[in-house]
Amino acid sequence: MKILVIGPSWVGDMMMSQSLYRTLKAAHPQAQIDVMAPAWCRPLLDRMPEVNQALAMPLGHGALELGERRRLGVSLRDTHYDRAYVLPNSFKSALVPFFARIPQRTGWRGEMRYGLLNDVRVLDKAAFPLMVQRYAALGYEAGRIKTAADLPQPVLWPKLQVTGAEITAVKNAFTVDNTRPLIGFCPGAEFGPAKRWPHYHYAVLAEKLISQGYQVVLFGSEKDNAAGEQIRLALTESAQSFCLNFAGKTSLDQAVVMIAACQAVVSNDSGLMHVAAALDKPLVALYGPSSPDFTPPLSHQAKVIRLITGYHKVRKGDAEEGYHQSLIDIQPEQVYQELSQLLGARKEL
Incomplete structure (x- = not known):
């Protein structure tokens, strides 16, 4: 299984996103997980053993640049990803997996992303009070995890490797x-x-x-x-x-x-x-x-x-x-x- 994750743009959020990668890898040990994120994130992603490779997101944090996102998505079509997970809640963050024609595109509902995402989860913030719980919950099939209490315990927290x-x-x-x-x-x-x-x-x-x-x-x-x-x-x-x-x-x-x-x-x-x-x-x-x-x-x-x-x-x-x-x-x-x-x-x- 090949998985593309559209990662967050802040250090703390990127660190917490590792809980999703660990959750996916535990369920699918042979999965190849690639993470698209700003280039500065690479040092963190390189120290996460679950991540196969970091793909640089060349666009700025607030830039829509629809044409460039389409070009980027089309360039990924030959990679044949099976699933995508979109962690930011913005409309624009869901465009690349859509243009890449990845069959399953998962994320929280966010900014009117119906169509761009075809596995849309509706977030009850009270049911998932922690950001790490929201990330980890995406790693399970829709409907399985209704509240944080349904997550297998313990949640797999971030863990970097340094020799x-x-x-x-x-x-x-x-x-x-x-x-x-x-x-x-x-x-x-x-x-x-x-x-x-x-x-x-x-x-x-x-x-x-x-x-x-x-x-x-x-x-x-x-x-x-x-x-x-x-x-x-x-x-x-x-x-x-x-x-x-x-x-x-x-x-x-x-x-x-x-x-x-x-x-x-x-x-x-x-x-x-x-x-x-x-x-x-x-x-x-x-x-x-x-x-x-x-x-x-x-x-x-x-x-x-x-x-x-x-x-x-x-x-x-x-x-x-x-x-x-x-x-x-x-x-x-x-x-x-x-x-x-x-x-x-x-x-x-």
Whole structure:
């Protein structure tokens, strides 16, 4: 069986989509699963053993470009896919499998996709409260899974593969000191400072960890580098040499490998948080206005800290520097205590 998946466009969503691939592979071990997604997703897809190959989606996130989508679909006809799964809910995301004439095209109803999809599922959001449940449910025949309770348990969570040799190579490439264990911080957030734990709290936590013999590594994209520098420069001069700001200096694949090298990770609600969870790292996930009720870190080694309830659509907080008060109120000592418990539990295993 040949399967084409039209994948999501965000790091966290792409990570959670692996639950569908794992579900399909468990039911159809001989299936060939190809995933079409933006080219930047390839480092993640290459570390998912269920995925045969990543196919680059050359069109931008908001572009319709009907003619180009038709050309792309027609180019796939000779591949003879048996099934397609369309994970984004947009109309345009269902066009390529339609033009490719894939016999079975499955997805949630979304934006008026009748005809484009011929296996249309109607989503009851209350019945599937988690995004990962919605992805996994698509891997079963229509009508079999009516609620999340019908999913075989446990749901197959994302799980990335990184080898020890890869960790050694990347650490050597960045001249990382091997005498101190690494703690990863992911201080960025896609939608700005309202989802970020304040840099001065990260700095207090980093100072304490460094004083105890750890080395702190900061991860993120190029636009997160300034936030990383705020943390590093808030440290005492003696501690700064043990705080490495890799935000914007690594490829996504290198960041994945370096996160795998960490003893534990502290992260805002971000795509890299989901990467750390998929690497089974002890993880403290810090939430403010965004909610873990829909996209929590999928790991038994993750601890979520959140002081408010509900979802708050906030792009910039009212506090100084755009931070949200609920994240300011999470104190470094609380995070340190949770992190210490996770590290202690790991040592006992």
